[in-house]
Amino acid sequence: MFVCSGCGQVHEVLESGLSPFAASTAAVTTELAVSGPIRYLAVWRLLPNAAAGDDAVWERIRRAAAPGPAHLYVPAFSMARPVVQRIGVRLTEMQPVLQLASGAPASPGRWPVLAEAMPEVSPITAQGGSLADPPGFEAVSPILIGRREAWGLAHFVYMAIEAREARDLHSADTWLEPGEEDLLFFPAVWDPRYIHESNWRLLLREFDGLVA
C-alpha cells in the first residue's frame, strides 16, 4: 500500500498499476483530555464472510458488535508481535463505535512513504529498536501490512482471543473466509503508561479508563 506524499491518497499495487484505495479516518471520541500530539495509526478492519472456530469466541465478538456486524481488527502500522496481538485483540474485543470520515487523515507535515522505502527501519517494527521507543513516524503511520497479509494476521489475532479463553488451543480450528476489508486510521497518542496497548492510547471512548 502506498500513501501519496502530496495528497494523502492511499494506493494499492495491482497488476495494472496503482489503484486508489479508499481509506477512512476515525474521529476522536474520547471524553477525556488528550495529552501529546495525535498520531493516526493504520488498522485493517476485516469483515469475514464466514467464520468457523470456537463459537463462544465468535459469539462474544458478535455480541460486542451488536447491532452492527462483527469485525476483526489487525494493526497495519507495526509488525511487532506484541503490538499486533495486543491492539488487535483489544479492538476486536471492544468493537468500537466509529465515526468515520472518508479519506486518510489530513497531515500537517510530511506523509509517510511506503515502509519498504525506508528499509533501515526494521521491517518488524516501525517504532525503532524496541517497543519502549517512541514511534518512528510523525502524524500518520506507514502501512506495513497489505490486504492479504491482514487476513493472515486476522487468524493470528483470533487465536490470541481464543488463547485467552480456552485452556488448550489444540482443538482450535479457526477458519475465516475473507470478505470485506477497510483501511482505517485510528487517532492515538503515544503514552508509555498504556502498556496493555503497547504504549498507545487510542482516542476512542471504548478505551477510556484502561490505563495500567
Add this chain to the structure above:
Amino acid sequence: MSESSDNSRLATCPQCGAPVTLPDYADLAVCTFCGSNLRREQHRDVDEWGPLRRETEADPPAFDSDPAGVAGWGAPPTPPGGRPAPLGDGPVPAAAEEQVLHSLSCPQCAGPLSVRAGRRILLCAHCGVRVLVAGGGGFSRWLFPQKVERIQALAAAGTWLSDYPGVSRRAREVPVTRARLVHVPIWEHKALVAGWEFGTKLRTRYHLVTEEEGAERLDLAVAEEPFEEPHLQERRLFQAACDVSALGATRPRFSGRELLLPLVAGEVDPSSTVMEPRGTPADIAERGRKLALQPASGAADPESRMLILRESLSLLYYPLWLVDYQAGGRPYRIVVDAHDGSVNSASAPAREGRLTPSLGLRIAALVAVAVFALWLGSVVDAVRVPTVLVAVIVCIVAILVVLRSPGGGKVEYHEPFSS
C-alpha cells in the same frame, strides 16, 4: 545478445549502444561508456522481469498485497493475479532465453539509481523521484563485499600456520604465496511467519511439603505443562548453493544482517571464480517454507498453526580466498574469509612424531610380532637365533615406519558453528 568465451554475454547498452559484457552470474551491469546502470531482462511467455517503472505504472510485487485473500494455514502465498510461481521453477541460469538489458536509471530524469538489499523502491539521487522496481524474476543476487586483499589473505594464512597447535615445524616455514579468489553462492530464503505453537513442556516447579513435625520444606519437582506461544517473526534459511566441502571450506558464518551489494557485472574481481549455483529456486523455496513452518519452541508433541505472510529468495555470493601450498610433497589448503579476514578452514601436516591412530596401530602390530618372536626363541632353543634375528628386523622396520611417517598425519581446522 551474443555469447563470449568465458560464460559472459555481450549485450548492447540501450542508452548509448556501446557493447556491455554481462557474465551469467550477474543480472546488473554498468555501461563502461556512458555509465548507465543496466539490468538483465528475460523474455519468456510471461514477462517476469519487469523493467523499472514509475510508481504510477507499477507492477505488483511478488508477494505483497495479494487481493485474493489468505491462502490458509501453512499454505504458501498465492501470487497475485494468477501469475506464475514467483520463485520460479526452472534452473538458476536461464541463459538460453532471450535476454535484454534495460537501463536502471530514473525514468523521469535518467539519473542514476542506487540499489540496496531489500529495497524495491529506489530513490533517484538526482531528482528525488521514487521508482518502484517490478518483480525480480523470483530471486535477487547480492554480493558480500570483499574486504580482504590477497596480501592480507596470505598473511592470515601464514599466521594460522605459525600459530595453530600441532602443525609440522617444516610446514610453518613453508612460503605461502599462491591465493585465488572464489565467490561461493548461498541461498537465502526469508519468510515472515505468524501463528501459534503449542504443546507441552517440562518445567521445574516448587512444592511446599508439610512434614509430620509441622515443619515445611520446598520440594523441586518436574511437571509436564501445556504451553502456548504466539509468533510473528522472520525465519531464514541459509543453504550453500554449491559443494563448499569440495573446496576444503565450510559454509561461511554470517548473521544475515551484513550490508550487501547488488551483484553487478564488473564489480567482481575478473580474476576470481564465481561458482555456479546448484538447486532450483522452487526447491529452495519449498524447503524454506517447510522449515519456516516447523515448530521452533522445543516442546514435546509440538503443534503449530503457522502461516507465511510473505517470503523472498536471494542468492548471496560470499568471497573466499583459497591459499594453496605444498609441504613434504603434498598439497594443502587454507581458506581465508575474504569478507572478514578470518580463517574459514585449513589443513596442514601434523607435527613430527605426532602419533596418529593408523600409525599407532602399525607400530603396535610390529611390536607384537617382535615380542612373539622373542618369546618363541626363549621357549624353543632350536629357533632362538632366527627368532631373535626376526625380532631385531621387526624392530628396525618399526623404527623406520616412525621415522618415515612424519607427514602422514594431518591437522585440520574448520570454523565453528558453520555447516
